[in-house]
Amino acid sequence: MTSLRKKRADGAAPTLTPCAQCPLRKVPAFRKFSPQELEFIASFKSGELRLEAGSTIFVEETNSPHLYTVLSGWAFKYKSLEDGRRQVLNFAVAGDFIGLQASIFDSIRHSIETLTDVVLCVFPREKLWTLFENYTGLAFDVTWLAAREESILGDYLVSIGQRSATERVAFILLHLFVRARQSGLVRDNKVAFPFTQEHLADAIGFSLVHTNKTLKRLRKTGYFRWSGPIFEMVDEAKMAELAGALSPVEGKRPFL
Amino acid sequence: MTSLRKKRADGAAPTLTPCAQCPLRKVPAFRKFSPQELEFIASFKSGELRLEAGSTIFVEETNSPHLYTVLSGWAFKYKSLEDGRRQVLNFAVAGDFIGLQASIFDSIRHSIETLTDVVLCVFPREKLWTLFENYTGLAFDVTWLAAREESILGDYLVSIGQRSATERVAFILLHLFVRARQSGLVRDNKVAFPFTQEHLADAIGFSLVHTNKTLKRLRKTGYFRWSGPIFEMVDEAKMAELAGALSPVEGKRPFL
DNA sequence: CGTTACCTTGAATCTCCTCAATACACGTGG
């Protein structure tokens, strides 16, 4: 990875993987970009950032000169309280755009931390304006991503505010599974889950102990398997029933 | 108000209140727009919609050819469950932009209902694209508004997921008061609150009964007064302390 | 082989919910 360092030190970083060849482009969930758009994105991109699991990407209430797209790995967004409690707001996976708030407001409103080793595409914040000025389609995409984030937080809110323990646990498992699938990580209904039960607990607003006990009850349904690092979905329809039929945003999504 | 009907029937609606003279423009919380921008907004606007309290503006999972800005009155966004439970996601007040999801996705993800009589500016959805193509600043504003919405939902999530009963009730009261003030509705620390305790309960994820009892306890602090339609903030700093110091998005905000 | 991180389980306690009854304000029609 020392070569990476060199590239970044160069300034222009001309030898980064061209965006047009980005392996994520093949994932069917993403919309197709025009050659011009791809060219701009490639020029927008100023580097790659490799972080190991447990690294902090953003700290609440701070600013950053960068915007990122997740190329690989998982991260999570959270807000923490004075006394150590924390609320997980959302998870970020390959294809997700993070740090938009830091570019739009004076500072970001939540922290972001990696769950696994992560590779990020780095974009300089000041070029976001160029994007808006010259690439209407991409500007619309950025708005799309912001609106989708809002939509997901709305789903979380309904789950936390109104659902029972079983429903909430089923919800978060299903949600994470679906997000993983959209990013092309699921094979044979199996995917690596880097989450601890504490992450899930903090996302659905339960204590770790209660989450654990609920999870135990849920496992008995046999609708999924999750012990060890691999999560396997066995009956997604039943899970959706348990979770209270969420309907995630449909259609192709943009991926900068 | 029959003249309104006529105007809308005309098609072009050339005689609507010019946006440049919109009384909301004077509210200090909104950013200043250039004459060109104001002109475009005026041309973007296709009419006004007047609704009485209790009207439904959007229904979850449906589509709409319109986008709206709230000119006056209060509304709230919510999602309902099969069995009647519902989660209030956010409130909308003068200056807020609603229905963006319906224009960006195939359908909106939540319902919106008026709490008071409401006047809305109507924008045709298809012109949103024109806005993005020709008015970079306004496109950025739309994204700003979407990101702010996300930010508010994040605050709600922290409150519902982690806070105690007292903290949650203090949070929602303070939040509504601050929103009202940003829209210029507060005078002498007083503002008309059209909310029932049930609205608040549905926003903070508590039962009506428990919300009521918590509210009773909170009233004894004397930090606010709320019986009858008028809410009065007595000690905002203390309320913020109780609510757990939320930090709403700062700075001038756009208002289309 | 000790440390660390995570998972699991039981017990006691407290929070919050449901049910149920009452009170009050308001508007309606008689």
Added chain:
DNA sequence: CCACGTGTATTGAGGAGATTCAAGGTAACG
């Protein structure tokens, strides 16, 4: 003017659900 219905606010009682505390258990790692 009063009787009645409706919507909202209030309060008490009992029980379901969540939290905290505490004590293992397991796997990974140096």
